[in-house]
Amino acid sequence: MIKTVATNGLFGKGTLPANNTQPKRIPLPILKQANWGLFQRQYVIPMQPVILKGAATSWTAVKSWTPKYFATKYKDVQITPKVNLPDTEVPYVYKDKNYSQKMTIGEFVELMQSGNRCYFDQANMNCFEDLHNDYNFNKLGAWDVHVTNLWVGASTCSGLHYDWCDNLLVQIHGTKKAVLVSPEDSSNLYPFADNHTKSQVSCENPDIKAHPQVKNVTFMDGFLEPGDVLFIPKGWWHYLKSSESSITLTCWYGIVQTPMDQFKTIVRMGRPSIWFAFVRDFLWHGVLQRPIEYRLYGQITTGQMAYELLTSFLQFWRR
Numbered sequence: 001m002i003k004t005v006a007t008n009g010l011f012g013k014g015t016l017p018a019n020n021t022q023p024k025r026i027p028l029p030i031l032k033q034a035n036w037g038l039f040q041r042q043y044v045i046p047m048q049p050v051i052l053k054g055a056a057t058s059w060t061a062v063k064s065w066t067p068k069y070f071a072t073k074y075k076d077v078q079i080t081p082k083v084n085l086p087d088t089e090v091p092y093v094y095k096d097k098n099y100s101q102k103m104t105i106g107e108f109v110e111l112m113q114s115g116n117r118c119y120f121d122q123a124n125m126n127c128f129e130d131l132h133n134d135y136n137f138n139k140l141g142a143w144d145v146h147v148t149n150l151w152v153g154a155s156t157c158s159g160l161h162y163d164w165c166d167n168l169l170v171q172i173h174g175t176k177k178a179v180l181v182s183p184e185d186s187s188n189l190y191p192f193a194d195n196h197t198k199s200q201v202s203c204e205n206p207d208i209k210a211h212p213q214v215k216n217v218t219f220m221d222g223f224l225e226p227g228d229v230l231f232i233p234k235g236w237w238h239y240l241k242s243s244e245s246s247i248t249l250t251c252w253y254g255i256v257q258t259p260m261d262q263f264k265t266i267v268r269m270g271r272p273s274i275w276f277a278f279v280r281d282f283l284w285h286g287v288l289q290r291p292i293e294y295r296l297y298g299q300i301t302t303g304q305m306a307y308e309l310l311t312s313f314l315q316f317w318r319r
């Protein structure tokens with residue numbers, strides 16, 4: 001029997017099945033007037049996500065960056081974006097090598113404008129030094145910045161995953177849908193065995209049959225417009241889907257989760273398949289250095305990462 005219950009969710013006073021067969025959806029909190037003290041007290045310190053509505057509207061980047069701006073300024077710069085991307089909420093099931101292609105920024109922007117699903121993702125802003133004065137993450141509270149990344153693309157989808165440090169994500173051009181999930185729900189998110197930071201779950205249309213524990217998850221839905229800032233605390237799962245044409249800047253900063261934190265997360269996930277893949281990748285791709293075919297947006301596997309951490313620690317210790 002379906003019982004009507006009052007929810008605070010994206011869909012207003014919605015209906016939830018009485019026996020909890022669907023995940024809960026609530027809106028991401030929004031701070032309308034960027035109030036520094038409130039942001040720190042209510043969100044940064046307790047590690048809770050929030051949208052700071054319009055907090056970066058005054059940035060030159062928000063006022064002047066468009067795909068055309070990049071095409072004009074950096075026309076012949078060589079990049080390796082992903083192109084002809086699949087229409088999916090879980091890109092990690094695909095292989096990176098089938099989508100990465102070398103081209104110039106001019107050619108990439110033409111592709112974007114032709115309706116191609118494509119992404120110049122996670123590009124280090126150190127490559128665009130002449131744009132550094134167009135944005136200011138320190139003013140938003142970033143400290144000990146590790147990297148500022150640029151994301152330019154059309155109809156993109158970054159699947160549900162988490163990172164190891166705090167992130168301020170600023171929507172520069174176009175719009176993005178954002179879905180966040182608390183680290184407390186990690187054990188319900190079916191991470192890939194070889195990469196425990198990436199989830200197999202579709203955020204917008206979860207498949208409860210394939211992933212029954214997802215019904216226990218609370219999804220937090222948000223929508224970003226140019227000038228909006230999304231605070232993603234470290235360890236929080238996030239999913240971002242762009243409109244036709246989008247530019248985003250992200251800033252990873254602050255204290256990074258330790259390998260011990262990762263170890264605890266894996267233990268909490270409680271999936272033997274992760275431990276099996278961990279040992280396999282540690283030996284096969286780490287110790288034996290066998291090549292690997294990376295997942296789309298996948299990068300290094302958990303086992304390889306552990307191997308690299310261990311070898312860099314041993315090198316440091318031997319010095």
Ligand SMILES: O=C(O)CCC(=O)C(=O)O
Pocket residue numbers: 151156157158163167169238240241248250
């Ligand atoms: O905007 C995106 O598509 C992904 C951003 C992201 O995942 C990140 O900054 O960690």
